[in-house]
Amino acid sequence: MFDLPAKEDIFCHGIPTTPDDITECVLRAMGRTENPRLRQILEALVRHLHAFGREVKLNEEEFMMAINAVTALGHLTKDRHNETMVMSDALGFSTLVMILNQNREPEQMSPALLGPFYSRKDPEYPNGSNINRAEPKPTDIPLFVSGTVQSRDGTPLANALVEVWHASPEGLYENQDPNQPYLNLRGKFRTDADGHFNFRTIRPASYPIPTHGIVGDMLAAQNRHPFRAAHLHFTVSAPDHQTLVTQIFPADDLFIESDCVFGVTSADLAVDFPIHNDGNAPADDVKGQYSTLSLTIDLSPGESRLPQSPID
Numbered sequence: 001m002f003d004l005p006a007k008e009d010i011f012c013h014g015i016p017t018t019p020d021d022i023t024e025c026v027l028r029a030m031g032r033t034e035n036p037r038l039r040q041i042l043e044a045l046v047r048h049l050h051a052f053g054r055e056v057k058l059n060e061e062e063f064m065m066a067i068n069a070v071t072a073l074g075h076l077t078k079d080r081h082n083e084t085m086v087m088s089d090a091l092g093f094s095t096l097v098m099i100l101n102q103n104r105e106p107e108q109m110s111p112a113l114l115g116p117f118y119s120r121k122d123p124e125y126p127n128g129s130n131i132n133r134a135e136p137k138p139t140d141i142p143l144f145v146s147g148t149v150q151s152r153d154g155t156p157l158a159n160a161l162v163e164v165w166h167a168s169p170e171g172l173y174e175n176q177d178p179n180q181p182y183l184n185l186r187g188k189f190r191t192d193a194d195g196h197f198n199f200r201t202i203r204p205a206s207y208p209i210p211t212h213g214i215v216g217d218m219l220a221a222q223n224r225h226p227f228r229a230a231h232l233h234f235t236v237s238a239p240d241h242q243t244l245v246t247q248i249f250p251a252d253d254l255f256i257e258s259d260c261v262f263g264v265t266s267a268d269l270a271v272d273f274p275i276h277n278d279g280n281a282p283a284d285d286v287k288g289q290y291s292t293l294s295l296t297i298d299l300s301p302g303e304s305r306l307p308q309s310p311i312d
Protein backbone atom coordinates (compact mmCIF):
# COMPACT_ATOMS: atom_id res chain seq x y z
CA MET A 1 0.00 0.00 0.00
CA PHE A 2 2.66 2.52 1.02
CA ASP A 3 5.99 3.16 -0.66
CA LEU A 4 8.70 2.70 1.89
CA PRO A 5 10.87 5.81 2.16
CA ALA A 6 14.08 5.92 0.19
CA LYS A 7 17.07 6.97 2.25
CA GLU A 8 16.94 10.53 0.89
CA ASP A 9 13.23 10.83 1.86
CA ILE A 10 13.80 10.28 5.58
CA PHE A 11 12.26 13.39 7.11
CA CYS A 12 14.24 13.83 10.25
CA HIS A 13 17.96 14.17 9.98
CA GLY A 14 18.86 12.53 13.27
CA ILE A 15 16.45 12.25 16.21
CA PRO A 16 14.51 15.53 16.68
CA THR A 17 15.20 16.82 20.15
CA THR A 18 14.57 20.57 20.15
CA PRO A 19 11.29 22.37 19.36
CA ASP A 20 12.87 23.69 16.15
CA ASP A 21 13.92 20.15 15.13
CA ILE A 22 10.31 18.97 15.41
CA THR A 23 8.98 21.81 13.28
CA GLU A 24 11.63 21.18 10.61
CA CYS A 25 10.93 17.47 10.63
CA VAL A 26 7.14 17.92 10.21
CA LEU A 27 7.63 20.42 7.38
CA ARG A 28 9.91 17.97 5.59
CA ALA A 29 7.42 15.14 6.10
CA MET A 30 4.72 17.19 4.39
CA GLY A 31 6.99 18.45 1.62
CA ARG A 32 5.78 15.86 -0.91
CA THR A 33 2.16 17.12 -0.87
CA GLU A 34 1.39 17.22 -4.57
CA ASN A 35 -1.20 19.99 -4.66
CA PRO A 36 0.93 23.19 -4.40
CA ARG A 37 -1.82 25.30 -2.77
CA LEU A 38 -2.56 22.60 -0.20
CA ARG A 39 1.18 22.30 0.50
CA GLN A 40 1.47 26.07 0.99
CA ILE A 41 -1.52 26.17 3.36
CA LEU A 42 -0.46 23.17 5.46
CA GLU A 43 3.16 24.30 5.72
CA ALA A 44 2.13 27.77 6.89
CA LEU A 45 -0.35 26.19 9.32
CA VAL A 46 2.37 24.02 10.88
CA ARG A 47 4.86 26.91 11.08
CA HIS A 48 2.34 29.22 12.78
CA LEU A 49 0.89 26.52 15.06
CA HIS A 50 4.32 25.45 16.25
CA ALA A 51 5.39 29.09 16.69
CA PHE A 52 2.26 29.66 18.79
CA GLY A 53 3.06 26.66 21.01
CA ARG A 54 6.61 27.95 21.50
CA GLU A 55 5.52 31.58 22.11
CA VAL A 56 3.08 30.78 24.92
CA LYS A 57 5.03 27.67 26.03
CA LEU A 58 1.76 25.77 26.11
CA ASN A 59 1.66 23.35 29.04
CA GLU A 60 0.05 19.89 28.86
CA GLU A 61 -3.08 20.88 30.77
CA GLU A 62 -3.65 23.82 28.40
CA PHE A 63 -2.99 21.54 25.45
CA MET A 64 -5.79 19.20 26.65
CA MET A 65 -8.09 22.19 27.09
CA ALA A 66 -7.42 23.17 23.47
CA ILE A 67 -8.14 19.61 22.27
CA ASN A 68 -11.38 19.57 24.29
CA ALA A 69 -12.41 22.97 22.88
CA VAL A 70 -11.99 21.78 19.28
CA THR A 71 -13.84 18.56 20.12
CA ALA A 72 -16.69 20.61 21.62
CA LEU A 73 -16.96 22.67 18.41
CA GLY A 74 -17.65 19.44 16.55
CA HIS A 75 -20.10 18.04 19.12
CA LEU A 76 -22.08 21.28 19.29
CA THR A 77 -22.38 21.56 15.51
CA LYS A 78 -25.73 20.15 14.37
CA ASP A 79 -27.94 20.49 11.29
CA ARG A 80 -29.30 23.85 12.43
CA HIS A 81 -26.37 25.24 14.47
CA ASN A 82 -22.74 25.60 13.43
CA GLU A 83 -20.59 26.29 16.50
CA THR A 84 -17.36 26.14 14.46
CA MET A 85 -18.55 29.01 12.28
CA VAL A 86 -19.65 30.98 15.35
CA MET A 87 -16.15 30.52 16.81
CA SER A 88 -14.49 31.69 13.60
CA ASP A 89 -16.78 34.74 13.66
CA ALA A 90 -16.05 35.52 17.34
CA LEU A 91 -12.30 35.27 16.68
CA GLY A 92 -12.61 37.82 13.87
CA PHE A 93 -11.29 35.24 11.42
CA SER A 94 -14.36 35.21 9.17
CA THR A 95 -14.17 38.98 8.77
CA LEU A 96 -10.42 38.82 8.11
CA VAL A 97 -10.88 36.27 5.30
CA MET A 98 -13.68 38.33 3.83
CA ILE A 99 -11.62 41.54 3.83
CA LEU A 100 -8.67 39.70 2.25
CA ASN A 101 -10.85 38.57 -0.64
CA GLN A 102 -12.80 41.68 -1.47
CA ASN A 103 -12.44 43.16 -4.91
CA ARG A 104 -14.20 46.48 -5.14
CA GLU A 105 -13.79 50.19 -5.72
CA PRO A 106 -14.12 52.37 -2.60
CA GLU A 107 -17.54 53.66 -3.70
CA GLN A 108 -19.04 50.16 -3.89
CA MET A 109 -20.93 48.56 -1.01
CA SER A 110 -18.58 46.73 1.37
CA PRO A 111 -18.88 43.03 2.11
CA ALA A 112 -19.51 41.62 5.61
CA LEU A 113 -19.22 38.15 7.09
CA LEU A 114 -21.72 35.45 6.06
CA GLY A 115 -22.47 34.35 9.62
CA PRO A 116 -23.60 30.87 10.68
CA PHE A 117 -27.26 31.09 9.63
CA TYR A 118 -27.19 31.40 5.84
CA SER A 119 -29.38 28.73 4.26
CA ARG A 120 -29.72 27.76 0.61
CA LYS A 121 -33.27 26.55 1.40
CA ASP A 122 -34.69 30.05 1.74
CA PRO A 123 -37.94 30.37 -0.25
CA GLU A 124 -38.10 32.43 -3.46
CA TYR A 125 -40.83 35.10 -3.49
CA PRO A 126 -42.13 37.58 -6.07
CA ASN A 127 -41.05 41.18 -5.50
CA GLY A 128 -43.17 43.00 -2.95
CA SER A 129 -43.74 39.88 -0.79
CA ASN A 130 -43.63 39.86 2.97
CA ILE A 131 -40.98 37.50 4.38
CA ASN A 132 -42.51 37.67 7.86
CA ARG A 133 -44.51 34.43 8.03
CA ALA A 134 -45.26 34.85 11.73
CA GLU A 135 -48.44 36.32 13.23
CA PRO A 136 -47.75 40.10 13.38
CA LYS A 137 -47.20 41.46 16.90
CA PRO A 138 -48.25 44.97 17.98
CA THR A 139 -44.58 45.76 18.76
CA ASP A 140 -43.32 44.79 15.26
CA ILE A 141 -42.33 47.71 13.06
CA PRO A 142 -43.03 46.86 9.39
CA LEU A 143 -39.95 47.49 7.23
CA PHE A 144 -40.19 48.12 3.48
CA VAL A 145 -36.91 47.43 1.66
CA SER A 146 -36.26 48.46 -1.91
CA GLY A 147 -33.11 48.44 -3.93
CA THR A 148 -31.30 48.37 -7.22
CA VAL A 149 -28.60 45.93 -8.26
CA GLN A 150 -26.17 47.24 -10.84
CA SER A 151 -22.79 46.51 -12.29
CA ARG A 152 -19.84 48.60 -11.10
CA ASP A 153 -20.27 50.81 -14.23
CA GLY A 154 -23.91 51.58 -13.31
CA THR A 155 -25.60 49.14 -15.73
CA PRO A 156 -28.75 47.74 -14.02
CA LEU A 157 -28.60 43.97 -13.56
CA ALA A 158 -31.87 42.21 -14.42
CA ASN A 159 -32.67 38.82 -12.86
CA ALA A 160 -29.95 39.18 -10.18
CA LEU A 161 -30.57 36.96 -7.14
CA VAL A 162 -31.04 38.82 -3.84
CA GLU A 163 -31.10 36.58 -0.76
CA VAL A 164 -32.04 38.07 2.59
CA TRP A 165 -32.24 36.62 6.11
CA HIS A 166 -32.42 38.15 9.56
CA ALA A 167 -33.32 37.66 13.19
CA SER A 168 -36.72 38.44 14.72
CA PRO A 169 -37.28 41.52 16.92
CA GLU A 170 -36.72 39.09 19.83
CA GLY A 171 -33.22 38.49 18.46
CA LEU A 172 -33.64 34.90 17.23
CA TYR A 173 -33.32 33.33 13.80
CA GLU A 174 -36.10 30.91 12.90
CA ASN A 175 -33.66 27.98 13.19
CA GLN A 176 -33.07 28.95 16.84
CA ASP A 177 -36.68 29.56 17.73
CA PRO A 178 -39.41 26.89 17.82
CA ASN A 179 -42.04 29.67 18.05
CA GLN A 180 -41.31 30.95 14.55
CA PRO A 181 -42.60 29.34 11.34
CA TYR A 182 -40.04 27.36 9.32
CA LEU A 183 -37.91 29.67 7.13
CA ASN A 184 -39.44 32.78 8.66
CA LEU A 185 -37.68 36.08 7.86
CA ARG A 186 -35.79 34.49 4.98
CA GLY A 187 -36.35 34.98 1.27
CA LYS A 188 -34.92 35.16 -2.23
CA PHE A 189 -35.92 37.75 -4.81
CA ARG A 190 -35.06 38.39 -8.47
CA THR A 191 -34.45 41.88 -9.80
CA ASP A 192 -36.75 43.14 -12.57
CA ALA A 193 -35.64 44.46 -15.97
CA ASP A 194 -34.43 47.69 -14.33
CA GLY A 195 -32.45 45.91 -11.64
CA HIS A 196 -35.02 46.71 -8.92
CA PHE A 197 -36.17 44.49 -6.07
CA ASN A 198 -38.39 45.13 -3.08
CA PHE A 199 -39.84 43.23 -0.17
CA ARG A 200 -41.51 43.70 3.17
CA THR A 201 -40.34 42.47 6.54
CA ILE A 202 -40.11 43.71 10.15
CA ARG A 203 -37.32 45.75 11.71
CA PRO A 204 -34.69 43.49 13.24
CA ALA A 205 -33.18 44.12 16.68
CA SER A 206 -29.69 43.66 18.07
CA TYR A 207 -29.25 40.19 19.57
CA PRO A 208 -26.80 38.00 21.47
CA ILE A 209 -25.04 35.30 19.46
CA PRO A 210 -25.53 31.75 20.81
CA THR A 211 -23.63 31.47 24.10
CA HIS A 212 -24.66 27.95 25.18
CA GLY A 213 -21.33 26.45 24.09
CA ILE A 214 -17.62 26.96 23.89
CA VAL A 215 -17.93 30.37 22.20
CA GLY A 216 -20.03 31.58 25.14
CA ASP A 217 -17.36 30.28 27.54
CA MET A 218 -14.69 32.16 25.61
CA LEU A 219 -16.64 35.44 25.56
CA ALA A 220 -17.31 35.16 29.32
CA ALA A 221 -13.62 34.48 30.05
CA GLN A 222 -12.72 37.55 27.99
CA ASN A 223 -15.37 39.78 29.62
CA ARG A 224 -16.89 40.42 26.19
CA HIS A 225 -20.59 41.07 25.61
CA PRO A 226 -22.25 38.69 23.11
CA PHE A 227 -24.31 41.27 21.14
CA ARG A 228 -24.47 41.87 17.44
CA ALA A 229 -25.72 45.18 16.09
CA ALA A 230 -29.15 44.72 14.43
CA HIS A 231 -28.78 43.84 10.76
CA LEU A 232 -30.20 42.32 7.60
CA HIS A 233 -27.99 39.79 5.83
CA PHE A 234 -27.78 39.83 2.03
CA THR A 235 -26.09 37.84 -0.68
CA VAL A 236 -26.46 39.35 -4.13
CA SER A 237 -25.39 37.47 -7.23
CA ALA A 238 -25.61 37.80 -10.99
CA PRO A 239 -23.83 36.02 -13.85
CA ASP A 240 -20.26 37.26 -14.51
CA HIS A 241 -20.26 39.30 -11.29
CA GLN A 242 -18.62 38.57 -7.97
CA THR A 243 -21.26 37.57 -5.43
CA LEU A 244 -21.57 40.16 -2.67
CA VAL A 245 -22.13 38.83 0.85
CA THR A 246 -22.96 41.66 3.21
CA GLN A 247 -25.01 43.02 6.10
CA ILE A 248 -26.84 46.32 6.52
CA PHE A 249 -27.08 47.89 9.98
CA PRO A 250 -29.25 50.73 11.32
CA ALA A 251 -26.67 53.47 11.96
CA ASP A 252 -28.13 54.34 15.37
CA ASP A 253 -27.73 50.82 16.83
CA LEU A 254 -26.09 50.66 20.26
CA PHE A 255 -23.59 47.99 19.15
CA ILE A 256 -22.36 49.51 15.87
CA GLU A 257 -18.89 50.05 17.32
CA SER A 258 -18.72 46.91 19.45
CA ASP A 259 -20.34 44.22 17.32
CA CYS A 260 -19.14 40.98 18.96
CA VAL A 261 -18.14 39.35 15.67
CA PHE A 262 -16.51 42.47 14.17
CA GLY A 263 -19.19 42.56 11.47
CA VAL A 264 -19.47 46.32 10.94
CA THR A 265 -16.39 46.60 8.77
CA SER A 266 -17.23 49.80 6.98
CA ALA A 267 -19.22 52.96 7.65
CA ASP A 268 -21.19 52.48 4.40
CA LEU A 269 -22.93 49.44 5.91
CA ALA A 270 -24.40 51.50 8.77
CA VAL A 271 -27.32 53.32 7.18
CA ASP A 272 -30.44 55.24 8.04
CA PHE A 273 -33.56 53.08 8.55
CA PRO A 274 -35.99 55.98 9.05
CA ILE A 275 -39.18 55.38 11.05
CA HIS A 276 -42.30 57.09 9.67
CA ASN A 277 -45.75 57.64 11.09
CA ASP A 278 -47.44 59.54 8.28
CA GLY A 279 -50.25 57.20 7.16
CA ASN A 280 -48.47 56.71 3.79
CA ALA A 281 -47.11 53.19 4.30
CA PRO A 282 -46.88 51.25 1.03
CA ALA A 283 -49.34 48.62 2.39
CA ASP A 284 -52.97 49.19 3.34
CA ASP A 285 -52.80 47.16 6.54
CA VAL A 286 -50.06 49.39 8.02
CA LYS A 287 -51.70 52.31 9.81
CA GLY A 288 -49.07 53.29 12.40
CA GLN A 289 -45.29 53.31 12.48
CA TYR A 290 -43.27 51.79 9.66
CA SER A 291 -39.70 51.94 8.49
CA THR A 292 -38.03 52.06 5.08
CA LEU A 293 -34.64 51.12 3.70
CA SER A 294 -33.33 51.89 0.26
CA LEU A 295 -30.16 50.30 -1.17
CA THR A 296 -27.99 50.53 -4.26
CA ILE A 297 -25.80 47.48 -4.68
CA ASP A 298 -22.92 47.55 -7.18
CA LEU A 299 -21.39 44.21 -8.10
CA SER A 300 -17.81 43.83 -9.30
CA PRO A 301 -17.05 41.85 -12.45
CA GLY A 302 -15.99 38.33 -11.53
CA GLU A 303 -17.20 34.87 -10.76
CA SER A 304 -20.72 34.34 -9.48
CA ARG A 305 -20.55 31.77 -6.70
CA LEU A 306 -23.06 31.26 -3.92
CA PRO A 307 -21.57 30.50 -0.51
CA GLN A 308 -22.00 27.11 1.13
CA SER A 309 -24.61 27.05 3.84
CA PRO A 310 -23.17 26.53 7.35
CA ILE A 311 -26.50 24.99 8.41
CA ASP A 312 -28.78 22.51 6.72
Ligand code: BEZ
Pocket residue numbers: 086089090114115116117209210228261
Ligand atom coordinates in the same frame (compact mmCIF):
# COMPACT_ATOMS: atom_id res chain seq x y z
C1 BEZ B 1 -25.21 36.33 12.60
O1 BEZ B 1 -25.01 37.37 12.08
O2 BEZ B 1 -26.26 35.81 12.35
C2 BEZ B 1 -24.19 35.72 13.50
C3 BEZ B 1 -22.87 35.99 13.29
C4 BEZ B 1 -21.93 35.40 14.12
C5 BEZ B 1 -22.31 34.59 15.14
C6 BEZ B 1 -23.66 34.34 15.36
C7 BEZ B 1 -24.61 34.92 14.55
Ligand code: FE
Pocket residue numbers: 115117166167231233
Ligand atom coordinates in the same frame (compact mmCIF):
# COMPACT_ATOMS: atom_id res chain seq x y z
FE1 FE C 1 -27.13 37.73 11.73
